[in-house]
Amino acid sequence: MNEEKIKNLLIVLTACFMVLFSLFPFVYMVLTSINVAPDFLAKGWNLTLENYKNVLGVESLHFLDYLKNSIIISFISSVVTVFIASLAAYAITRLEMKGKIFVLLFVLGISMFPQVSMIGYLFKIMVYFGFINAYPALIFPYIAWILPLSLWILVSYFSQIPRELDKAATIDGCSKFQILFKVLFPVALPGIFSTALLSFIFAFNEFIFALILTTDYHSRTIPVGIALFEGLHGQVPWGQIMAASTVTMLPILALTLIFQRHIVGGLTKGAVKG
Amino acid sequence: MKSIFKFSLILLFAFTACAKKTPELVFSVGGAPNELDFWEEIISDFEKEKGIKVRILRQPTDSDQRRQGILIPMKAKIENPDIFLMDIAWIPQFAASNWLLPLDEYVQRDKYSLKPFWKNILDLSDTYKNNIVALPVYIDAGVLYYRKDLLKKYGFQNPPSTWSEFLKISKKIQKAEREKNSSFFAFVWQGAQYEGLICNFLEFASLDGGGFSFTGKLKINTPANIKAADFMKDLINKWKLSPPNTYTDMKEEQVRMFFQSGNALFERNWPYAWGLHQSDNSEIKGKVAIAALPYFKGGKSVSTLGGWHIGISRFSDSKDEAWAFMKYVVSKKVQKSFCLKLGWNPARKDVYSDAEILKKYPHFKDLKNVFGNASPRPAIPYYTQVSDVLQRHINSIVAGKTDSKEAFNQAEFEIKNIIERYE
Amino acid sequence: MKNFIKKFESYAFVSPLLVFVALFVLIPIIGSIWTSMFRDVTFLKMKFIFLDNYGDLLRDEGFWKSLRFTLLFIAVTVPLELIIGTAFAVVLDLKIPFRGLLRACVLVPWAIPSAISAKIWELVYNYSYGLANYILLSTGLSEAPVNWIGTDIGAFTTVVVADVWKTAPFVALLVLAGLQSVPSDLRLQAKIDRANFVQTFFLITLPLLKPVLLVSLLFRTIDSLRVFDVIYVLTHGGPGGATTSVSLYAYKYFLGGDFGYGSAISVLLFLVAFVMSVFYIKVSKFQDNL
Numbered sequence: 011m012n013e014e015k016i017k018n019l020l021i022v023l024t025a026c027f028m029v030l031f032s033l034f035p036f037v038y039m040v041l042t043s044i045n046v047a048p049d050f051l052a053k054g055w056n057l058t059l060e061n062y063k064n065v066l067g068v069e070s071l072h073f074l075d076y077l078k079n080s081i082i083i084s085f086i087s088s089v090v091t092v093f094i095a096s097l098a099a100y101a102i103t104r105l106e107m108k109g110k111i112f113v114l115l116f117v118l119g120i121s122m123f124p125q126v127s128m129i130g131y132l133f134k135i136m137v138y139f140g141f142i143n144a145y146p147a148l149i150f151p152y153i154a155w156i157l158p159l160s161l162w163i164l165v166s167y168f169s170q171i172p173r174e175l176d177k178a179a180t181i182d183g184c185s186k187f188q189i190l191f192k193v194l195f196p197v198a199l200p201g202i203f204s205t206a207l208l209s210f211i212f213a214f215n216e217f218i219f220a221l222i223l224t225t226d227y228h229s230r231t232i233p234v235g236i237a238l239f240e241g242l243h244g245q246v247p248w249g250q251i252m253a254a255s256t257v258t259m260l261p262i263l264a265l266t267l268i269f270q271r272h273i274v275g276g277l278t279k280g281a282v283k284g
Numbered sequence: 285m286k287s288i289f290k291f292s293l294i295l296l297f298a299f300t301a302c303a304k305k306t307p308e309l310v311f312s313v314g315g316a317p318n319e320l321d322f323w324e325e326i327i328s329d330f331e332k333e334k335g336i337k338v339r340i341l342r343q344p345t346d347s348d349q350r351r352q353g354i355l356i357p358m359k360a361k362i363e364n365p366d367i368f369l370m371d372i373a374w375i376p377q378f379a380a381s382n383w384l385l386p387l388d389e390y391v392q393r394d395k396y397s398l399k400p401f402w403k404n405i406l407d408l409s410d411t412y413k414n415n416i417v418a419l420p421v422y423i424d425a426g427v428l429y430y431r432k433d434l435l436k437k438y439g440f441q442n443p444p445s446t447w448s449e450f451l452k453i454s455k456k457i458q459k460a461e462r463e464k465n466s467s468f469f470a471f472v473w474q475g476a477q478y479e480g481l482i483c484n485f486l487e488f489a490s491l492d493g494g495g496f497s498f499t500g501k502l503k504i505n506t507p508a509n510i511k512a513a514d515f516m517k518d519l520i521n522k523w524k525l526s527p528p529n530t531y532t533d534m535k536e537e538q539v540r541m542f543f544q545s546g547n548a549l550f551e552r553n554w555p556y557a558w559g560l561h562q563s564d565n566s567e568i569k570g571k572v573a574i575a576a577l578p579y580f581k582g583g584k585s586v587s588t589l590g591g592w593h594i595g596i597s598r599f600s601d602s603k604d605e606a607w608a609f610m611k612y613v614v615s616k617k618v619q620k621s622f623c624l625k626l627g628w629n630p631a632r633k634d635v636y637s638d639a640e641i642l643k644k645y646p647h648f649k650d651l652k653n654v655f656g657n658a659s660p661r662p663a664i665p666y667y668t669q670v671s672d673v674l675q676r677h678i679n680s681i682v683a684g685k686t687d688s689k690e691a692f693n694q695a696e697f698e699i700k701n702i703i704e705r706y707e
Numbered sequence: 708m709k710n711f712i713k714k715f716e717s718y719a720f721v722s723p724l725l726v727f728v729a730l731f732v733l734i735p736i737i738g739s740i741w742t743s744m745f746r747d748v749t750f751l752k753m754k755f756i757f758l759d760n761y762g763d764l765l766r767d768e769g770f771w772k773s774l775r776f777t778l779l780f781i782a783v784t785v786p787l788e789l790i791i792g793t794a795f796a797v798v799l800d801l802k803i804p805f806r807g808l809l810r811a812c813v814l815v816p817w818a819i820p821s822a823i824s825a826k827i828w829e830l831v832y833n834y835s836y837g838l839a840n841y842i843l844l845s846t847g848l849s850e851a852p853v854n855w856i857g858t859d860i861g862a863f864t865t866v867v868v869a870d871v872w873k874t875a876p877f878v879a880l881l882v883l884a885g886l887q888s889v890p891s892d893l894r895l896q897a898k899i900d901r902a903n904f905v906q907t908f909f910l911i912t913l914p915l916l917k918p919v920l921l922v923s924l925l926f927r928t929i930d931s932l933r934v935f936d937v938i939y940v941l942t943h944g945g946p947g948g949a950t951t952s953v954s955l956y957a958y959k960y961f962l963g964g965d966f967g968y969g970s971a972i973s974v975l976l977f978l979v980a981f982v983m984s985v986f987y988i989k990v991s992k993f994q995d996n997l
Contacts, residue, residue, distance in 0.1 A: 013903055021798055021801060021803060024794065024795075024798045025798055025803065025809060028795055028798065028809060028812065028813055029809065029812050031872070032812045032813050032815055032816050032872075032876065033812060033815065035816075035824065035827045035828065035831065035872070036815070036827075038827065038830070038831060038838055039827050039830075042830060047836075048830060048833070048836050049835065049836035051836060051838065051841040052836060052841060070324075070340070070342060071342075072342075094723045094724050094727060095724060097720045097721070097723060097724070098720060098721045098723070098724040100720055101716075101717040101718075101720035101721050102721070105716065105717035105720065106717060107717035107718065107721070113721060113725070115988055117724070117728065118984070118988060119981070119984045119985070119988065120728055120732050120733070122929045122980055122981075122983070122984035122987070123732065123736060123977060123980055123981070123984075124932065124933035124954060124973065124976050124977060124980050125933060125935070125954075126933065126935065126953075126954040126957050126958060126973045126976065127735075127736055127739055127973040127974060127976060127977035127980075128731075128732060128735035128736055128739065129735075129958075129961070129973070130735075130738075130739050130742055130957075130961055130966050130969055130970045130973060131734070131735040131736075131737075131738030131739045131741075131742060131970070132731065132735040132738075133359070133360070133961075134738065134742075135731075135734070135735065135738070136360070137359070137360045137361065140362075142356070142357070142360035142362050143357070143360075143362060143364075150727070150730070150731050151731045151732075153727055153731070154727040154728050154730065154731035154732050155731070155732065157724055157727060157728060158728075161724065186716065186720075211818055214820065215818075215819075215820040215821065215822075217820070217821065217822050217935065217936035217939070218935050218936065218954070218958070221939075222356060222958075222961070225353065225356050225357045225360075225362070225364075226341050226353075226364070232820065232823075233820040233821075233822035233823065233936070234822065236820075236822055236823055236826060237822045237825075237826065237936075237939065237940045238344050238349055239344075248830055251826055251830075252826075252827070252830070255823045255826060255827065258820070258823060259819060259823070262818050262819060263815060263818075265818070266811060266814050266815055266818045267811045270807065270810055270811040270814055271807070273814060273818075274810060274814070274880055274883075274884075277877070277880050277881075278880055278881060278883070278884030348962070351962070352962055355749075355962060355964065358749075359749060359964070377749065377750055377964060380749075380750035380751075381749035381750040381964060383749075476945070477943070477945045477946060477947060477948075528834075528851075528854045528857065529834040529835075529854045529856075529857055531857060531946060532834070532854060532856045532857035532945065532946055533834060533856070533857075665750040665751075666748075666750070666963075668962075668963045668964070669960075669963050669965070672959065672963070673769070676769070676947050676948040677947070679945065679946060679947045680946070680947035680948075683857065683858070683946050683947055685859065685946075685947060685949075686947075694768065697768075698767070698768055698769065701763060701766055701767065705746075705763055705968075706748065706751065
C-alpha cells in the first residue's frame with residue numbers, strides 16, 4: 011500500500027468519525043422521542059408519536075410558549091444588536107475617532123466576563139424596572155452581551171469594503187446615515203446576515219440569565235424550559251423531553267445547514283482576525 | 285432604516301405592556317404527575333364553587349427547583365404566584381424574609397377555627413412572630429413499605445422492627461429473588477444529594493445522640509450520626525442491598541417507581557406512594573403494606589416530619605381570593621379527597637376520625653401517633669445553607685468517598701462558619 | 708468647529724453600544740462588587756460588612772473545592788478540544804467530496820443550546836437504560852452497568868465529554884480559518900520536497916498555526932472558566948459537590964437567598980477572568996491586526 015492510499019483511508023476514517031461524533035447524540039435523541047419508553051435499546055422498539063402530540067398539544071406543558079418566547083427574544087435581540095453594532099462598526103472603520111482601539115479592546119474584554127458575575131445585580135436592576143419575568147429582562151442583557159461579538163465581526167467585514175465606495179457617495183452628497191445604510195449595508199449584507207444569525211444563535215442558547223430572570227412560561231425560554239421540563243406522566247419524561255428537543259433543534263438545524271458558510275465566515279472573522 | 289429602529293422600539297414596548305398582567309389568582313405547585321392532575325381537579329371544583337379563576341403554575345418535582353420557583357418571584361417582589369405550596373423546611377426562611385402574608389387578620393375576620401390542626405405543627409412550623417403565616421396541607425412522615433407477599437413466601441411473619449432483623453430478612457430474600465430477577469434489590473431509599481437525603485439520614489440516626497441541632501450546643505459530629513451514615517453506605521457498598529445508583533439518582537419518584545415495578549422488597553418513602561402503589565397499573569397492587577421504620581437496638585423508630593404547607597405571598601395582587609383558596613384547600617372536604625385519592629395524610633385531625641376514611645385506611649388511627657413522634661428538622665432561616673453542607677458530606681460518605689468521621693468533622697467546621705455568618 | 712462636529716459624530720455612532728454595555732454589563736459588575744461588601748441576605752437586615760464575605764470565602768472549603776474542580780475542568784477539556792478541533796480542521800481543509808456537508812455536521816453540536824445537549828447526555832449516561840451502559844453491557848466491556856454520574860471520575864468524565872463534544876467543533880472552525888491563511892505554496896513546496904503528510908503537518912503547518920492555537924487556547928480557557936449550564940443540567944454539581952463549578956457554587960448561594968456571599972464568589976471569578984482576558988488581549992496582539 012502506498013502512502014497516498016493510507017492517507018486517503020485515514021481521511022475517510024476521520025471524516026466518518028467526525029460525522030458520527032457530531033450526530034450520534036441527535037440520532038439517539040430522535041429515537042428516544044419516537045419510542046414509548048427510554049429503555050427501547052434493551053427491551054425493543056415500541057414506536058409512538060404520543061410524545062410529540064403531548065409536547066405540541068398539551069397546553070399546561072407550555073412547550074410552545076417557551077419556543078415562542080425564545081424565538082421572539084432572540085429575534086429582537088439579534089436585530090437590535092446588529093443595528094447598534096453596525097453603527098459602531100461604521101464609526102470605527104470609517105470615521106475619525108480617538109480611542110478606537112480602546113473601544114474595541116474594552117468591548118472584547120467585557121465579552122469575557124462570566125455571566126454569573128453580573129446576574130446578582132442584574133436581577134436587582136430588573137426588579138427595580140419591574141421587568142422580571144418579562145421579555146425586556148432578557149432582551150436588554152442579551153443585546154449588551156452579544157454586542158462585542160457582533161462589533162468585531164462587523165468591523166472586520168466593513169474594513170474589507172473599499173473606501174472609494176463611500177467617498178463616491180460623499181461626493182454625491184449623501185449623509186453619514188445614508189452612506190451606512192444605502193452604500194455599505196448592501197455590500198456588507200452577507201456579513202450583516204452572518205452577524206445576525208450568530209447573534210440569534212447566541213441569544214437562543216443562553217441559559218443562566220434566563221434561569222434567574224424569568225419565573226414562568228410568560229417569558230421563560232426553551233433551554234430553561236427543557237432543563238426544568240416536567241412531563242405529564244412518569245418521573246423523568248424522557249420521551250417528551252427528547253420530542254421537545256427535536257422540535258427545538260429543527261429551526262436551528264435548518265439555519266445551520268442552509269447558512270453554514272455564513273456562520274463559519276462570521277465566527278472566524280469574529281474570533282481570529284478581529 | 286429609521287423605521288426599523290422605530291419598529292423594534294415599538295415591539296419592545298409592546299412586550300413590556302403585554303407583561304403587565306391583570307390580577308389573577310396564580311397557584312404555584314409541584315409534585316408527582318398524579319398530584320398535579322389532582323390539583324387541577326381541585327382548582328376546577330373551586331372555580332365552580334366560588335367563581336374565582338385560578339391558574340396553576342406547574343413546578344418541577346425536584347424540591348430545589350420548586351424552591352427556586354418561589355424564591356425568585358418573592359425576591360423580585362412580583363405579584364405572581366399569589367399562593368404556593370412550601371416544604372416545611374422552607375418556612376423559616378420565607379417567614380424571616382418577610383415574604384409570607386400574616387394571616388391572623390384573616391383568621392379573626394372570618395372567625396376561622398384553627399382547632400382541627402395539630403397545635404404542635406402550627407406552633408413549630410406555621411407561626412412567625414406570633415402570627416400564623418401558613419397552614420399545613422398535608423403531613424408527611426417517612427414510613428417503610430414492604431412486600432407482604434414476599435415476606436410470606438420466605439416465611440417471615442412480620443416486617444422487621446430493628447435493622448439487624450432487617451438485614452437478615454433482606455439478605456435472604458434478595459439472594460433468592462435474584463435467581464429469577466437480576467435487577468432485584470432488597471431496599472430502595474432516597475440517597476441522592478438533595479434534601480430528601482437529610483430526611484432519610486435522620487431516620488437512620490435513630491440512636492441516642494443522633495440528629496442535628498444548630499442552636500445552643502452544636503450537635504453534628506456524634507457517634508450515632510457516624511453509625512447511621514456508615515450503615516447507609518454499607519447498604520449499598522458492603523451488603524449490596526440497595527442499588528449502586530442510590531446516591532446519585534434516587535429521589536422520591538425514582539424510588540417509588542423502582543419499588544412499584546416489583547424490583548424491591550423494602551422501600552423508604554412518604555405516605556403519598558401508597559395510593560400509587562395500589563393503583564390499577566401498579567405491578568404490586570395488593571402486595572404492599574406499611575410499617576414503622578426499623579431502628580438500631582437501644583433506639584426507637586424515628587420518622588422525619590415532612591409535609592407541605594400553603595402560604596400567601598405578601599406581594600400578591602389577589603390576597604382575598606388567595607385566602608379563599610387557602611381555606612378551600614384545607615377544608616375537610618378537600619382534605620378528605622386528598623386522602624382518598626392520593627393517600628396523603630391530611631393536616632386536619634378530624635379527617636382521621638372520619639368513618640369513611642377509617643374504613644379505607646384502618647392504619648390512620650395509629651398514624652396520629654406517628655405524627656406526634658415525628659421529628660422535625662431544625663427550624664432556622666439558614667437551614668438551606670446548613671442542609672447543603674450536610675447533603676454534600678453525607679452523600680460523600682454514602683458514596684464511599686470519604687471516611688464518615690472525617691466528613692462529619694469537616695461538616696461541623698463548615699457549619700460553624702455558616703452559623704457565625706447568619707446569627 | 709467642523710472638526711468638533713466630526714469628532715462628536717463618531718462618538719454618537721458608538722454611543723448606543725457603549726450605553727448598552729455600560730448599563731447591562733458594567734453596572735451589574737460594579738453592582739456585584741458593591742453587593743459583595745454587604746450582608747445581603749433575604750432574612751437578615753442589610754449591613755455593610757466590607758470584606759467579611761471574602762474572609763468567609765477564603766475559609767470556605769466548598770468554594771475551594773469548586774475552584775479546584777473548575778481549574779481541573781479547564782486543564783482537561785481545553786487540550787482535548789484543541790487536539791480534536793485541530794484534527795477536524797485538517798480534514799475539513801482538504802478538498803474532499805461533501806466538504807460543505809461535513810462542515811455543517813460539525814457545526815451542529817455547537818449551535819444547539821447546551822441545556823438541550825446536556826439533557827441528551829444525561830440520558831446517554833442514564834444508569835438503567837442509557838446508551839453508554841447499553842454499549843458497555845452488550846459488547847461485554849463491563850459486566851454490570853456503570854454508575855456514570857455516581858462517582859467523581861464518572862461524573863467528571865460525563866461533563867468533560869459533553870463539553871468537548873460541544874466546543875471542539877468551534878475550535879475546529881477557528882483552526883480551519885487559520886489553516887486557510889497558511890500559504891499553500893509553502894505546503895506545495897513541502898510536497899515537492901517529498902515530505903509526507905504527517906511531516907508537512909508537524910514541520911510546516913503546526914508552527915504557522917501557533918497564533919491561532921494560542922488564541923483558541925485562551926478563548927476556550929476563559930469560556931470554560933464560567934462553565935454552568937452543562938453542569939447544572941447534567942450532574943447538578945454532584946456527586947457530593949464533586950462537579951460544582953464556581954459559577955454553580957455562586958448560583959447556589961443566590962438561590963439560598965444570600966446575595967452578598969454569592970456576589971463575592973462571582974467577583975472573585977470575575978477577577979480571574981479579567982486577568983485572563985488582559986493576558987489574552989496582550990498575547991493575541993489584537994492591536995496589530997487593526
